[in-house]
Amino acid sequence: MAWQLHYTSAATGPSGRAGFQVVADSPGLPAGPAAEVTPFLTYRPPPGTPTAPTREQIRAMPVALSYAPAGDRHALVRCVYLGQDYSGRYGNFLGHALVLADGDLVGLRPIEFWRAALWADAPADPGTELPELTELTPGTALDPESLGRWLSAGGQAAYQRLGTLLDLVRRNLVQGYGRLVLVGADGEEIVRWIAVISYSLPWEAVTRLSFVTYSGDPAATTQLIVGTTPDVWMPSDVDATVVVLAEEPQPAETGRFARTARELWRSMDFDGIDELAGFGTADPDTAAALVALCLTGATLSPEEQAAVAELIEPGVPGWVWPHLGKRADLLGYGLAAAISAHGPAEAAEPCAARCVLLALRDPALGPPTRALPEAYREQVAAVAWAELAAADRLDHLVAVLRVAEAAGLRVPAAKVERAVAALVEPQLTDVPAQLDRTPYRWREALLAGLVTGLEQATPAVRASVLTPELCRSLAGRDLRAAPSTATAVITWQTGSAALDRVEATLQILRLRHGTGTMRERDTAFKDIWREDPTAAELRRLLDAAGAHLPDYHALSSLPGRLFVRTGLKDEQAVEIATRVRTARMAGIVADDAEALLLAIGLAGARTPQRAAAEVGRLTALVRHLDQDLATLVLARAAKTLAKQDPLFRMALIRHLSRPSREWLLQQWLSVKAGRDEQAALLEIAIRLRDVGEPVPELEEWAQSLVNGWSPFGSMESRFKKDPELSEGLRRLMKPKRRGIRLWGND
Incomplete structure (x- = not known):
């Protein structure tokens, strides 16, 4: 219906x-x-x-x-x-x-x-x-008789074309690819060719033979056979064989089926055509290929072997099996697997061994479905070991192990470990997925080989191979014998929140040292402490491993980073600096802490001489500080000292070395000062001049201030009661301004 x-x-x-x-x-x-x-x-x-x-x-x-x-x-x-x-x-x-x-x-x-x-x-x-x-x-x-007469009228060219068309169509039906476009001005001719092809095939195959007698867009159609007219445009890369019916057919090699059907049409043997169709859905070329293999040992193409394998499954005459067993070394994987699965022991066992050998050499084939007979295991195991040693990719190696597992082969774990270690290189990817595919009994050997290879590799290779997924697989293992790999895994655990930063740092410090581990650890610590530390973290770290902080730049800079983050104002920062000083540490960590304590401690300097000594120490330390910390320390020190009275500050400047005086004055003069600070700095400049120790940069600032366009009534009033300061202010003024009446005097 x-x-x-x-x-x-x-x-x-x-x-x-x-x-x-x-x-x-x-x-x-x-x-x-x-x-x-x-x-x-x-x-x-x-x-x-x-x-x-x-x-x-x-x-x-x-x-x-x-x-x-x-x-x-x-x-x-x-x-x-x-x-x-x-x-x-x-x-x-x-x-x-x-x-x-x-x-x-x-x-x-x-x-x-x-x-x-x-x-x-x-x-x-x-x-x-x-x-x-x-x-x-x-x-x-379109009855067969009329079609036969039509072919006969076309002569040798028609039969030659028939053979080519049948081979193209057979290829599609059997192998699943190859479309055919028939181009002709006469639509009836296209229909006849489709009809001849249809009558030549088994009915079951014809039901799969899609066609369209005419299409205005052949490249977009999905049918196997497409008819079209000469004026229809087709792209040059159309995925089909285009046959122009107006052109003479060219000689072409065809398969057994196409040659046979062509001769049957030539002789008008319609019964023979029906018999040819009796092969059902099997490829008619297959029977001839199977006989040649069995009797003469003919080499079959991969396509022929695939066709024979399909023919094997439903069964073949009994005389075929012994011959197939003897020809196992000529078989590809598909045909050998079919014989192994469907044949008696005399053919199945040698073909099963053939499947294992082929699968070991070509991982894409996959493991065989039949266990390897005992008689062949020793010979095939030697091949498996050789394939492991020669594997150039991890997926290849894992495929060899899967074949070995399916075949029941013995592969020592040491061989697996050595083979895997040799594969650790930048191109090594997808390791966790391959680990999941590895048979259970060799997973530990595979991981051990990876760790061995990673430890021997360069840091760049290690970074490339140690993906988050692989780090997750290695996180639970004892990696003490592989410190470089362990360092990388611990670093990943910190980033994934599996470890806190202090614990990760301590674990790395407990690892034994190896070649290049100091540099690798410093890199790891830099990554672990990418974000600034907290005071609580630094307390734990100082208590547990304070002596190791100076050994690594990334660790020794941690207190200084806390100091910068808190702006030197946090009591916890002072506490951390005090801990460092008490522990008598050296290097950057000690310098950073000492600089902070000195800058803050200047508030307690009782005499200019004492303050000058502390500033001198600070000057020496600042050269080694991080720029951000140095900026904060100098600003804090200058601000603290600016709270002293001008006489104290003048005496301080007189006792400072030139480098100390330069940065201190630069700090004082670079800040936007109010009237009180301007007056204090002006007083310092005047008094230094009076004692014969003028400071050029301060002199320049003072003269600029005094001789500017702004009125200086407030400065004059501040110095009015001190004749020395008043006179000093007058001397700072340019001559043309000295005649200005001061404080209302004539």
Whole structure:
């Protein structure tokens, strides 16, 4: 029983909308099969079609009869050009589709429905119910006898073309690739070629032989055989073999089936054609290939072996098996596996050994499904060891182990470990996935080999190979004998929050030293302490491993980073600095702590001499500090000393070395000072001049201030009661300003 539907452009249809749509169908047509037919309801006129063709031209346009499996059913569709649609626009066509069940085509070939009486030439009225077809009557134009006479009339060229076409189609049906485009001005000729091909094949194969007799866009169609006209454009890289029927066929080598069928058509032996089709769905080339292998030891191509393997499964005559066992060394994996699975012991056992050997050499083949007979195990195990040693990729090595596991081979763990260690290189990827694929009994050996290889590798290789996934796999292992690898894994654990930063640091410090480990550890500590430490973390670290902080730059800089983050204002920072000083540490960590304590301690300096000594120590330390910390320390020290009275500050400057005086004055003079600070600095400058020790930079600042455009009444009033300061202020002024009346005097 077949459902029908009509598809065309209509002003209105069952859904009430305009345009291309299904206007009529059989009651009960399921939505699924109807949707699967839709891709075949298409028609594009040949490019040479006039814009407004006449009725005769429309009738002469090629008919598109197409056939294809559609889900669990079959679609048989006939599309004819109609010309104008309801709106007067050209481009309308009628698509008449049959949705067929499996049993509807028994004994019939779809191409036989060419010119069948069941096809409609005009669409039914919208909403019409089309009857279900209980009997499908084919046309009568394509019987084998008439086709045989047509081929005969074409002579040698026709038979040569037939052989080529049959080989192309057979290749698609058997191997699943290779489309065929027939280009011809005569649509009937294309139909006959499709018919000859269909009659040459087994009926089961014909049901899989999709075709369309005409397409205006062959590159976009999905059918195996596509007919088209010469004026239709096709891209040069179209995925199909294009046969132009107007050209002479070129000699081509064909397979056994194509040669046989061609000769049967030549002799008009229609019974022979039926017998050839008796092979069912098997490839007819297969039988001849199997006989040649058994009797002469012929070398079969991979395609022939695959075909023979399919023939083996349902069974072959008994005389074949002993020969196949003796020819095992000539077999590929697929054929050997088929014989191993379906043959008796005399053929299956040597073929099982052949499968293991081939799988060891080509990991893509996968493990064999049959265990290796005991008689072959020692010989095959030696091959497995050699393949492990020669493996250049981890997936290859794991595949060898999987084959060994399936075959029951003995592979010592030491061999696995050595082979894996040799594979540690930047290209080594996807390790966790390969570890999951590794048979359980060799997983520890694989991990041990990875660790050995990682420890021997350069830091760059180690960083490349140690992905987060691999680190996760190694995190629970005892890596004390591999300090470089352990350091990298611990660093990853910190980043993934599996370890806190202090514990991670302590674990790394407990590892034994190896070549390059100091540098690697420092790099690890830098990564672990990417974010500034907290005071609580530093307390723990100082208590547990304070003596080791000076050994690593990344650790020795941690207190200084805390000092910078807190801006030297946090009591905890002072506490940490005091701990460092008490522990009598050396290096950067000691310098940073001492600088902070000195800058803060200046507030307690009782005399200029004492303050100058502390500033001198600070000056020496600052040269070694991080720039950010140095900036904060100097600013804090200068700000603290600026709170002293001008006489104290003047005496301090007199006792400072030139480097100390330079940075201290730079700090004082660079800050935007208020009136009080300006007065203090001015007083210091005047008093230094009076004692004969003027400081150039301070002198320059003072003169600039005094001789500027701003009024200085406030400065004059501050110094009014101190004659020395008043006189010093007067001397700082430029001559032209000395005549200005001060404080209202004449």
